[in-house]
Amino acid sequence: MEPVKPKSAEEVFNDFKGRRAALIKALTTDVNKFFELCDPEKDNLCLYGLPNEVWEVNLPVEEVPPELPEPALGINFARDGMKQKDWLSLVAVHSDSWLLSVAFYFGARFGFGKSERKKLFQLINELPTVFEIVTGAVKNPKNQAEVQKNGSRSKSSGKMSRSSESLPKGLKLTPPNDENGSEEEEDDDTQGATLCGACGDNYSDDEFWICCDICERWFHGKCVKITPAKAENIKQYKCPSCATKRARLQV
Numbered sequence: 001m002e003p004v005k006p007k008s009a010e011e012v013f014n015d016f017k018g019r020r021a022a023l024i025k026a027l028t029t030d031v032n033k034f035f036e037l038c039d040p041e042k043d044n045l046c047l048y049g050l051p052n053e054v055w056e057v058n059l060p061v062e063e064v065p066p067e068l069p070e071p072a073l074g075i076n077f078a079r080d081g082m083k084q085k086d087w088l089s090l091v092a093v094h095s096d097s098w099l100l101s102v103a104f105y106f107g108a109r110f111g112f113g114k115s116e117r118k119k120l121f122q123l124i125n126e127l128p129t130v131f132e133i134v135t136g137a138v139k140n141p142k143n144q145a146e147v148q149k150n151g152s153r154s155k156s157s158g159k160m161s162r163s164s165e166s167l168p169k170g171l172k173l174t175p176p177n178d179e180n181g182s183e184e185e186e187d188d189d190t191q192g193a194t195l196c197g198a199c200g201d202n203y204s205d206d207e208f209w210i211c212c213d214i215c216e217r218w219f220h221g222k223c224v225k226i227t228p229a230k231a232e233n234i235k236q237y238k239c240p241s242c243a244t245k246r247a248r249l250q251v
Contacts, residue, residue, distance in 0.1 A: 007106065007110045008116075009107075009112065009116050009117075009119040009120040009123065010123070012103055012106045012107060012110070012120055013103070013120060013123040013124065014051075015051045015102075015103070015106065016099060016102070016103045016123075016124060017127070018049070018050065018051035018052055018053050019049035019050060019051055019099055019102065020049065020099055020127070020130060020200070021049075021053040021199050021200070022048075022049035022050055022052075022053045022054055022055040023047065023049040023055060023092075023095045023099070023130050024130055024133050024134070024198060024199055024200055025053070025055055025198065025199070026047060026049075026055040026057075027088050027091060027092055027095070027130065027133075027134045028133065028134065028197065028198045028239075028240065028241055029198045029223060029224060029240050030055070030240075031088070031240060031241060031244055032240070032244060034047075034055075034057065035079070035084070037057040038057060038075060038076035038079045039076060039079075040076050040077055040078075040079050040080055040081075042076055043059060044059065044060060044073045044074040044076075044077075045057050045058065045059065045073075045074065045075060045076040046058060046059070046060050046070060046071040046072065046073060046075065047071055047072075047075055047091060047095060048071060049095070049099070057076075060073060068102055068105060069098065069101040069102055069105055070098075071094065071095065071098040072091075072094035072095075072097075072098065075090075075091050075094070078090065084244075084245075085135075085245075088134055089131060089134060089135050092129075092130045092131040092133075092134040092135070093131050095130045095131075096129045096130050096131055099124075099130070100124070103120060103124060104117070104120070107120055127200060128195055128200050130200075133195070133197060133198075133200045136197070136215055136217055138195050138200075194209075194218055195218070196209075196218065196219055196220045196223055197212070197215075197217035197218060197219050197239060197241075198219050198220065198223035198224060198239075199220065199223050201220070203218075207220055207221070207222075208220070208221035208222075208226075208227070208228050208231075209221065210224065210226050210231055210237055211237070212237055212238060212239035212242055213236045213237055213238065214238050214239070214242035215239060215241070215242050217239065219239060224239060224240060
């Protein structure tokens with residue numbers, strides 16, 4: 001048997017990020033497709049996130065023990081027995097648990113020492129959990145206050161532009177960053193950072209962003225398939241999750 005090649009905390013973290021991004025897509029931007037695949041009439045189903053940011057709903061592997069820790073079994077059985085948002089939150093919690101178990105399984109398999117395990121956890125802990133993204137628990141009060149102070153947030157659409165520049169609607173202002181601040185202040189800024197409601201990644205000033213007028217969460221345009229040109233013609237933008245909720249209320 002070929003010996004396992006040692007891998008670094010960064011490589012395991014990259015695997016974690018790919019799987020995490022896939023799970024967030026399933027529970028946010030692809031929620032309609034995910035909901036349909038979780039048919040309660042089917043056998044025990046699991047939600048898998050793959051390192052290439054692709055998700056799938058599938059039966060558990062038959063191999064015992066499995067090569068990797070398995071996600072929660074039977075997520076489909078509770079689909080119609082509770083409110084959709086509660087069910088998605090439940091799946092999100094189990095997804096967070098699975099992501100951690102896979103990451104630290106790799107850590108154990110690759111012989112990580114105390115310092116490597118600590119580094120891996122710190123890298124993971126910098127990102128909001130899947131549960132926080134799905135439930136909208138991640139807030140950005142500092143950025144919101146800055147926007148309101150500058151009067152740069154559009155009252156009609158919730159999309160943003162600078163008064164001194166002609167920028168497309170939805171383009172986010174650069175969050176304030178004090179490079180000379182203390183480590184504690186940097187932690188506070190991290191907690192108040194703007195995060196995409198779909199993929200959970202931080203704000204980047206070279207990307208197009210758009211804000212949902214219903215839940216007031218921000219999204220990468222590419223994550224919700226909205227271009228600057230499309231944003232110009234949207235009077236009220238609803239993210240995929242809020243659009244789904246409205247559609248269900250109207251049925």
